[in-house]
Amino acid sequence: MxxxxxxxxxxxxxxxxxxxxxxxxxxxxxxxxxxxxxxxxxxxxxxxxxxxxxxxxxxVLDHQDEFVATLAAAVSSREPGESALAALRRAFEAAVAAKDPVVGFAGLEFSRMIAESPTLSACLRGLHEQRERALAQALADAVGSPRTDITVRTAAAVLGAVHHSLFERIEELTLAGRPVDEVAATVEAEAARAFDLLEPSLGNYAVASAPS
Missing domain, CATH: 1.10.10.60 (Homeodomain-like)
Known part of the structure; x- marks a missing residue:
C-alpha cells in the first residue's frame, strides 16, 4: 500500500x-x-x-488545533495597513456569514451535548484559553515584543474575551432554539457593537506594514 x-x-x-x-x-x-x-x-x-x-x-472536539489557531492566523495574515483588530473583525464577520462551527455554529443537538457535559464544557474553556495564548504570541510577533509584555497580554486578553463572549452568545441563542439565520443576523449586529467598543484603544495596534 x-x-x-x-x-x-x-x-x-x-x-x-x-x-x-x-x-x-x-x-x-x-x-x-x-x-x-x-x-x-x-x-x-x-x-x-x-x-x-x-x-x-x-x-467530540476533533478540530481543536484549528480552533486554537484561528485568532492567531487572522493576525498573522492581516493585510498591509490593517490592524490586528480589523483583521480579527473581518475574519469573524466572514465566519458568521459562513455559519462556521469554529465560531459556535455547531447546531442545537451538538451545542446541548457540550452544555450538558461538565467534561466537555471544561475542555472547551481550556481551548479558549489556549486560543488566547496563541493570539498573544501572534501579537507579540507582530509588534516585536515578548509575549510577556503587558500590552501584548492585555490586548490578547481583551480580543480573546470578545471572541469568547460572541462564541457563548451564539451557543446561547442556539440552545434557545433560534433559527440559524436569526442567530447569524443577531450576532452580526452585536459583534459590530462589541468590536466598535475596542476601536479607541486597539484600532491602531499591530498595524501591518506595507511590503518594502
Missing part, C-alpha cells in the same frame, strides 16, 4: 470512529457513552480508538 493510500485509509478510519462516537454521544450523552461502545459501533478495537483519539473528549 503506497503512502497516499495508507494516509487516506487512516483518515477514513478516523472519520468513521468520530462519526459513530458523535452519534452515540448525541443519543446517550457524552458522560454515559464509553470508549468500548464507540469501538463496537465502529467495528474496531478499543485500542484503535485510543490510538486515533487520546482522550474521550477528543472524539
Amino acid at each position: 503506497d503512502v497516499g493510500l495508507r494516509e487516506a485509509k487512516k483518515q477514513e478510519t478516523r472519520r468513521l470512529i468520530s462519526d459513530h462516537a458523535t452519534r452515540l454521544f448525541l443519543e446517550q450523552g457524552f458522560e454515559e457513552t464509553t470508549i468500548a461502545q464507540v469501538a463496537a459501533a465502529a467495528r474496531v478495537a478499543k485500542k484503535t480508538v485510543t490510538n486515533y483519539f487520546a482522550r474521550k473528549e477528543d472524539l
